[in-house]
Every structure is written in C-alpha cells, then in structure tokens.
Amino acid sequence: MVGIGSKALPLRRPKNCDLITKCNIAGEDNTYNQGGRRTNMGRKSMKKTKGLESGGGTNETNKSNQYSNNQEPSVPHTSFLRQQVDPETAKYFAEISNVIEGTEIDMEERSSICGNALEETRGKEVELATDYIISHTLQTLLQGCALDQLCNFLQNCSKDFPQIAMDRSGSHVAETALKSLAAYLQENDNHSLIEMTLNDICQAVVVNPVDLMANCHGSHVLRTLLCLCKGMPLDSSDIHSKKSSAALAQRLNFKSSRSNGSGSHGLHQGFPDMLKFLVSKILKAAKKDIEILQVDQYGSLVLQTALKLLAGDEQELMNAIPVILGCKGNLIDSNIVKRLSSLMKETAFSHLMEIILEVAPETLYDELITKVFKNSLFEMSSHHCGNFVIQALISHARSEDHVELVWKELGKKFKDLFGMGKSGVVASLLAACHRLNTHEHQCCQALTGAVCMENEPPRCIVPRILFLDNYFYCKDKSNWDWPSGARMHTIGTLILQTVFRLPTDFIHAFISSMTSLEENQLLDTTKDSGGARVIEAFLTSEASGKQKRKLIVKYKGHFGELSVLQSGSFTVDKCFDVSSVSLREVIVSEMLAVQAELSKTRQGPHLLRKFDLDGYAKRPDQWKTRQTSKESAYNDFISTFGSNATQFSNKEANLSHDRPKSQQEKLKDMRKEIDTHLTHTPFLASKPFKSSGKKRHADGNESRPGKFTKHTVEDVAKSKQKSHRKRKHDS
Structure with a gap:
C-alpha cells in the first residue's frame, strides 16, 4: 500500500520486464488537450487539419483537404519498439494516480509526491510516456512537480524525446512537459536551467527532424518547441491555428497586421539564438526532402510556424524562404517558377505560400510577384486553393506598383470572380487599394459595374452585394428580388464595410443605394450580424448627416425591438450618435417600453447609461437641455x-x-x-x-x-x- 504523509511516497525500484511490442507510430491522429486525468482518458481522433494557419476558411469554397492523385509519396516514418511496463511499476503508478487525484493535498506535499514519482521514471521514460494509461498519470505529475524535477525528467529522456513526441500517447506527455516549462519561463524562474534543458532537447531533435515534422503527433510537439524557444505563449492562437475569421479581418484591414515581428505581442523571455539554431538545422536537414515536405500536411505546418516566428528578421527569412521554395541558392529561376505555379494548387503548399507572402522581406516579395505571379493572377484566382494565395499576395502588397500590377490583370474581372465564387479576391484588392490609397475610385467603379447593369438605377447595388452568391447563382438575374429571411453573404458584407471607409467622392452610388433601402430591407439587414455591421459602417462613414438621418428615420417604431437584439443594439447606438436631438428623443422614448428587458441584455446597461433613459423618464425637459x-x-x-x-x-x-x-x-x-x-x-x-x-x-x-x-x-x-x-x- 502507499503511505501518505509529510514524507510523501517512498522511492522503489521495480524489476525490468523484457516484453517487447511493436508500435506503429505513423498515421495516428488525436487531439492535443491538457486534461491528463484518468476520468478523461478517451482521446478522440481529430479531423484532418484544414489549414487553419491562414485565411482558407472563409465563406467561399473551402480548400480541399485531399492532395492530388499524383502527389509524391510521404516521408517514410521510423518505427520503434515499445517496451511494455512491468506489472509492479504499473501498480505503483496506478496507486500514485489514486493519491494525487482522489484526495485533497496541499501544494507542498503534492509537489513532493510528484517529484518522488518522477524519480521512479528514470531509465523507463519512453515506455512509461508511451503507455496509454500511465501517460495520463505522467502528465499530471509533470504539471505538479517543481522546476528542477521537471528539468531532470526532460534531461533524462532528451535523447529519446523525438521518439516520445511521435507516439500517440507520448506526444501528450511531451506537450505537457513543454507547457509546464513555459509556465516556469513566464515566471523567470531559473532561466539558465530551462535553457540547458531546452538545449538538450533541441540537440536530440536536430539529429533527424524530418521524421518529426512529417508525423502527425511529432509535428505539433515540434511547433510547440519552436514557440517555446521564441518565448511565445503556447496557447497563442496566432501560431498553432489562426482562425479564418481573424485571418480575413487582418487581410481586409479590420485587424492590424502582425507580420513585422509577428507574435511580438505577449512574448515572454525566450531564446532567440536557440530558435535560429533549431530552424537552421531543420531546414538544412529538410533540404533534400523539401519537395515532399512542401505538400505534406504536417511538414507544411512546421515550416509555417517557423516562418511566423522569424517574422521581422529579414536576414533569417532571406535564408529560410529560398530553401522552403526549393531554390538552388537564392535564385528564383524558370524551373522554380513553373513548379511553384503547380504547387500553389496543392492544399498544404498553398497555406505555406500564404505565410511566405505575409512575412517575406520587401525585396523577396517584389521578386515573387514579378517572377512567379505576374501574368497568371486570374488563372490562379480561379482555382479553389490558388485563390487564397492570391488573396494573401494582394493583402500584403507593399506599394502602389504592386497594386497596379494586380489591377491590370484583375481590375476588369470582378464580375467573373463573383460568378466563380471567388469574392475574397475582390475584397482583398479593395482593402489593399484602401490601405495604400490607390485605385480606390477605379475599384468602386468596377464593383458597381460587376453587380449593376449599365441602365439600372444604383439602388440595386447594396442589395446584390449583401446577397452576392444568391444573386450571381440566380439564373434569371433580371427578375432577382430581395430574398427576405436569407442569410447575407459574409464577404459581401465585408466588401460594403470597406467601401464605406473610402472617401465620399468615390462612393456616391453606394450611399444612394443604402439610403434607398426599404423599411423591411433595412430591418432584415440590421437583424443579420454582417448586415448590421454594414449599417454601422455607413453611419460612421463620411456621408453627410442628412443622408444618414434619411436612413435612420426609417427605423421609427422599431428602435425598441432592435435595441434588445445583439446586432441591433450596436446599430441603435450608432443611430443615436448621428441623430438630431429630436430624433434622439424618438429613439429614447421607444426604448422606454423595453427598459426592463434591455437591462438584462449584454449591451443594454451601456445603452441605458449612454442614452440616460432614467433621466429622460423623470425629467424629459432637462434631458433635452443636456442633449x-x-x-x-x-x-x-x-x-x-x-x-x-x-x-x-x-x-x-x-x-x-x-x-x-x-x-x-x-x-x-x-x-x-x-x-x-x-x-x-x-x-x-x-x-x-x-x-x-x-x-x-x-x-x-x-x-x-x-x-x-x-x-x-x-x-x-x-x-x-x-x-x-x-x-x-x-x-
């Protein structure tokens, strides 16, 4: 039995067992959680990664997760022999699990128990970490031990770290150990000991990093190790998986770009020299297999992470990117151009190319756009993977000359792109024009011409962009009408939000179309999350106050019902800002009827304070004087x-x-x-x-x-x- 007390659990040395079993480490998939508790030992298989490292998950046609039929074979995985844990050791760790999970233990005693139990792993780290049951207990021990005990464990198993990382269960142990190390690093606790431990791990990893990169479990652990060397928080969504909505917001200027020194926000003390060493050794080893890794799902993710962490370091990027592109030296020759044009139609490489375009130094970006992309922009935009690369290319344009090059090839193709469902390319070009203050007027004219016939009034522009696919997929476009109750097109609403950020002189037709919306259309738009943001963009645009109030008066009789809706509350807020005193009084008087309900909503308390509903209810004359x-x-x-x-x-x-x-x-x-x-x-x-x-x-x-x-x-x-x-x- 296990004794519990201030002395914690005694050490013991079990006999070794020589039972050997083969373990297939390739092709196993699982989620990477931090649970580690016996009550939650089931690890469900995760879905294939859908390239969330970039903006490939918009409302447009998603990138295919399948590689082409003629894809080159994947990197061969190295199998290893797993030693089975002997019964006595298994029993010991089962008892440890019961002790640390079944009773309340103070922190000091828990740390002592965890430390003693980790001592028992010496020489058996691989078989314990790769055991499905004991690996969960090991995770809990690594989360509760002291720094020196954690580092001792990692140093003892450093030579076998890649082997542990590529195992289905061991990868969770490796991940937990690195996250515990990151927690101590955040506290600046014994920085030199952490550096020594990471150095041991990195030295073992660089012996054969390609196997680790191409393994579904090892890839994730290697990315975590890279982040730790950078000092990046390991739960950072910007590294392991960028949500498509965040990527899209960044591309359309709704969120500031972090490509210059990406990830600098929220950094802890890291090891920049170790990061450079690790990346350089990975690329050196990967050079001979780069054609395979470019289209390998997991290898691509490692390369993407490395590039993001090097963002802002031009010299390192100038060394790394040519290797990743498969160049001989730093020269992008005709053979490379031909191969890259084909690779960008592959799922894994298209995501990788998006990151390359995001972080590439200006000289390298200029070479890519003129040598690789020039004269093939529309063809690439038509492809279900390639169009996302073109979006990234346009979004990260550095100068007016780059926009001019894109405009010559795509400026007259807006209607075709909409018809193919590639509206993201149009949205990216519009945003780039706005960011660099060039071709804004031409872009608005092309946008109008794409959705509106020559003899049609401008009032149809906004409705058709709000329901972009609905309109373009309609066979009889001449009889198309507002589809009441239908969900509005995400990219369409984002295009209109960008339009209303442009100077008034360029958007007269859009303003006229917006103010021409009928009452029922305006209410439908406000009740849609994307549509509401379009209304808000119009109300905060440079349109005149008279034009804005022309739209606001159509809300009369509906301010109360809209204010209690999540999307509508923000619209009512903006309406109040640009309204005259008399219109403000109408808004507040209608909201009085729903005051009790409004106070229970998320935005309600803010509106009640800002509009001073209590003040209006008690003394309307003084309220009007204040306004x-x-x-x-x-x-x-x-x-x-x-x-x-x-x-x-x-x-x-x-x-x-x-x-x-x-x-x-x-x-x-x-x-x-x-x-x-x-x-x-x-x-x-x-x-x-x-x-x-x-x-x-x-x-x-x-x-x-x-x-x-x-x-x-x-x-x-x-x-x-x-x-x-x-x-x-x-x-």
Missing part, C-alpha cells in the same frame, strides 16, 4: 478646432509611423470625449468647467493640442458667453 448642450459644444468644437486638430493628428501619426486616423474616426473620438465630459451636466452652456491648469490624463501625459479636454470645453463655453454678451450689447 442640446452636447450637440452645441460638439458643433462649436468642430467649427473652432476641427482643422487644427486634423493637421496635428496627421503630423503626430507620421512621427509615430502609425496609420493616420480618418476624419470620421477623429470626429468620433471628439464626440466621445465631449459626451464623457458633458454627461449629467444640465446647464453646461451657462456653467463652464473650472480651469485647473494643465489637464493630466490617466497615462501621466499632459494634454496636447488637438486633444479635446476640459479646457477646450471651457474655451468653447466662454466663447459662446462672450458672443452672447456682445450680441446683447449691440441690441
């Missing part, structure tokens, strides 16, 4: 400081190398700050704020020119008082 004061202060600020604020903001953005805010974004920030300072201040026009010297913000920085603060409120109010006294004196 009038806010609007008056806002208008005075724009007329007095708007141009200066704009100029300063642009200078400040240039100094910080950030994208300058649009005029609409700056006005939105001004309005937000005005609302913050004027909320619950009934008679602001006649009671200016007191001066208190320089205003200091929460971050400790003094207020700067062009920033709206209490002083600007005071200045506006004083200016109004002076003009009022002057008018009174003149009369």
Whole structure:
C-alpha cells in the first residue's frame, strides 16, 4: 500500500520486464488537450487539419483537404519498439494516480509526491510516456512537480524525446512537459536551467527532424518547441491555428497586421539564438526532402510556424524562404517558377505560400510577384486553393506598383470572380487599394459595374452585394428580388464595410443605394450580424448627416425591438450618435417600453447609461437641455478646432509611423470625449468647467493640442458667453 504523509511516497525500484511490442507510430491522429486525468482518458481522433494557419476558411469554397492523385509519396516514418511496463511499476503508478487525484493535498506535499514519482521514471521514460494509461498519470505529475524535477525528467529522456513526441500517447506527455516549462519561463524562474534543458532537447531533435515534422503527433510537439524557444505563449492562437475569421479581418484591414515581428505581442523571455539554431538545422536537414515536405500536411505546418516566428528578421527569412521554395541558392529561376505555379494548387503548399507572402522581406516579395505571379493572377484566382494565395499576395502588397500590377490583370474581372465564387479576391484588392490609397475610385467603379447593369438605377447595388452568391447563382438575374429571411453573404458584407471607409467622392452610388433601402430591407439587414455591421459602417462613414438621418428615420417604431437584439443594439447606438436631438428623443422614448428587458441584455446597461433613459423618464425637459448642450459644444468644437486638430493628428501619426486616423474616426473620438465630459451636466452652456491648469490624463501625459479636454470645453463655453454678451450689447 502507499503511505501518505509529510514524507510523501517512498522511492522503489521495480524489476525490468523484457516484453517487447511493436508500435506503429505513423498515421495516428488525436487531439492535443491538457486534461491528463484518468476520468478523461478517451482521446478522440481529430479531423484532418484544414489549414487553419491562414485565411482558407472563409465563406467561399473551402480548400480541399485531399492532395492530388499524383502527389509524391510521404516521408517514410521510423518505427520503434515499445517496451511494455512491468506489472509492479504499473501498480505503483496506478496507486500514485489514486493519491494525487482522489484526495485533497496541499501544494507542498503534492509537489513532493510528484517529484518522488518522477524519480521512479528514470531509465523507463519512453515506455512509461508511451503507455496509454500511465501517460495520463505522467502528465499530471509533470504539471505538479517543481522546476528542477521537471528539468531532470526532460534531461533524462532528451535523447529519446523525438521518439516520445511521435507516439500517440507520448506526444501528450511531451506537450505537457513543454507547457509546464513555459509556465516556469513566464515566471523567470531559473532561466539558465530551462535553457540547458531546452538545449538538450533541441540537440536530440536536430539529429533527424524530418521524421518529426512529417508525423502527425511529432509535428505539433515540434511547433510547440519552436514557440517555446521564441518565448511565445503556447496557447497563442496566432501560431498553432489562426482562425479564418481573424485571418480575413487582418487581410481586409479590420485587424492590424502582425507580420513585422509577428507574435511580438505577449512574448515572454525566450531564446532567440536557440530558435535560429533549431530552424537552421531543420531546414538544412529538410533540404533534400523539401519537395515532399512542401505538400505534406504536417511538414507544411512546421515550416509555417517557423516562418511566423522569424517574422521581422529579414536576414533569417532571406535564408529560410529560398530553401522552403526549393531554390538552388537564392535564385528564383524558370524551373522554380513553373513548379511553384503547380504547387500553389496543392492544399498544404498553398497555406505555406500564404505565410511566405505575409512575412517575406520587401525585396523577396517584389521578386515573387514579378517572377512567379505576374501574368497568371486570374488563372490562379480561379482555382479553389490558388485563390487564397492570391488573396494573401494582394493583402500584403507593399506599394502602389504592386497594386497596379494586380489591377491590370484583375481590375476588369470582378464580375467573373463573383460568378466563380471567388469574392475574397475582390475584397482583398479593395482593402489593399484602401490601405495604400490607390485605385480606390477605379475599384468602386468596377464593383458597381460587376453587380449593376449599365441602365439600372444604383439602388440595386447594396442589395446584390449583401446577397452576392444568391444573386450571381440566380439564373434569371433580371427578375432577382430581395430574398427576405436569407442569410447575407459574409464577404459581401465585408466588401460594403470597406467601401464605406473610402472617401465620399468615390462612393456616391453606394450611399444612394443604402439610403434607398426599404423599411423591411433595412430591418432584415440590421437583424443579420454582417448586415448590421454594414449599417454601422455607413453611419460612421463620411456621408453627410442628412443622408444618414434619411436612413435612420426609417427605423421609427422599431428602435425598441432592435435595441434588445445583439446586432441591433450596436446599430441603435450608432443611430443615436448621428441623430438630431429630436430624433434622439424618438429613439429614447421607444426604448422606454423595453427598459426592463434591455437591462438584462449584454449591451443594454451601456445603452441605458449612454442614452440616460432614467433621466429622460423623470425629467424629459432637462434631458433635452443636456442633449442640446452636447450637440452645441460638439458643433462649436468642430467649427473652432476641427482643422487644427486634423493637421496635428496627421503630423503626430507620421512621427509615430502609425496609420493616420480618418476624419470620421477623429470626429468620433471628439464626440466621445465631449459626451464623457458633458454627461449629467444640465446647464453646461451657462456653467463652464473650472480651469485647473494643465489637464493630466490617466497615462501621466499632459494634454496636447488637438486633444479635446476640459479646457477646450471651457474655451468653447466662454466663447459662446462672450458672443452672447456682445450680441446683447449691440441690441
């Protein structure tokens, strides 16, 4: 029996058993969880990875998970002999499992038990880690032991680490050990010991990394090891699997790109030299098998991760990318171009190429777009895998010249691309034009021409883009009508959101189409998550206030029901921002009927505070006075400081190398700050704020020119008082 107490479990040395069993380590698939508990020992087979490392999962046709029939054979996997655990040792670890999982133990005693039990694994790490039952117990021990005990375990089995990592059960043990190591690294606890341990593991891995890369279990462990060397949080979704929605948002400028120094956000102390060593050795070993690894699902994932972690290091990327492309030296010759054009139609390589285009230094990107992609953009865009590569190519265009090259080949093909279901290519080109401020007007004209006949009124533009596939797959397009109740096209809604971020001069037809929506169409759009964002984009665009209010008045009688919906609540919020005082009163009065229900929704408390529903219910006259004061202060600020604020903001953005805010974004920030300072201040026009010297913000920085603060409120109010006294004196 096992004794439990302050001395923890005693060490014991079981006899070894020589029973040998063969283990097939290739082709086994499983999820990578951190459970490790006996109550959850069933590990279901995971589905084939669908290339979530890039934006291949949009609403367009998904990339096929099957390789082509003429694909080269995969890298041969090395099998190994697994030693069976002897009965006495199995019994010991069963008792350990009962002790650490069945009773409440304080942290110190638990650590002691885990440490003693790990000592018992010395010399038997492989057979214990690859045993289906004991591997779960081993995971729990690795999560509960001290750092020195964890490092001792890893150092003892470092030579066999690749063998453990490629096993179905052992891979979970290896993964858990690395994650426990990362947790200690985050605490900066004994950095040198961790470095020594990782060095031992890396030295063992680089002996034969190709087998590890091409193994479904080993690939995941190797990627985790790379992340650990970088100092990247091991649960980071940006490395192991980028969600398609996140990738798409980044491509369409709805999320900032992290390609320059990718993953720098949230980094812990890492080992950059070890990362470079590991990647260089992996690529050196993989060079002779690169043609196989390029189209291997798991090998491709390792190469993608390595490139992401090297992002921003131009010298390392200039060394790594030619090897991954299969170049001889650093030259992209005609043979390589021909092979790459074929490879980009393969699932695994298409994802790999997307990452290459994302992180490639500018000189290498320029060489790729001019040598590999030029004159084949439309053909590649028509392919179910290749079109995602083209999206990545366009999204990461570095200059106007790159956009010009793409525009010449795809600018007149919008209608064809929509008809083939490749709307993501159009969306990426529109976003790139907006990001680089080039070809925006031409892009809008081409978009209009693709969905609207020459003699048709512009009112049909927005509905057809909202239901893009529904319209283009309709046989009788002349009789197509709004499909009430149907879900709106994701890419179509994203295209329209991008359109309404463009200057007003380019989007008159889109504004006219939006304001022409009928009441029922507007309600359908607002109740759709993507459609609601289109409405919000229009309400925050540079369209005039009159045009926005023309759309808002169609909501009369529906503000209450929309405010309790998840999508509709944000739309009502934006409607309130751009409405006149009278329209605001309509919105608030309709919301009073659903106040109780609204308070229970996620967005409700925010709306109740912002709109001051209680204040309106108790004293509507004072509520109107406050709203009038806010609007008056806002208008005075724009007329007095708007141009200066704009100029300063642009200078400040240039100094910080950030994208300058649009005029609409700056006005939105001004309005937000005005609302913050004027909320619950009934008679602001006649009671200016007191001066208190320089205003200091929460971050400790003094207020700067062009920033709206209490002083600007005071200045506006004083200016109004002076003009009022002057008018009174003149009369």
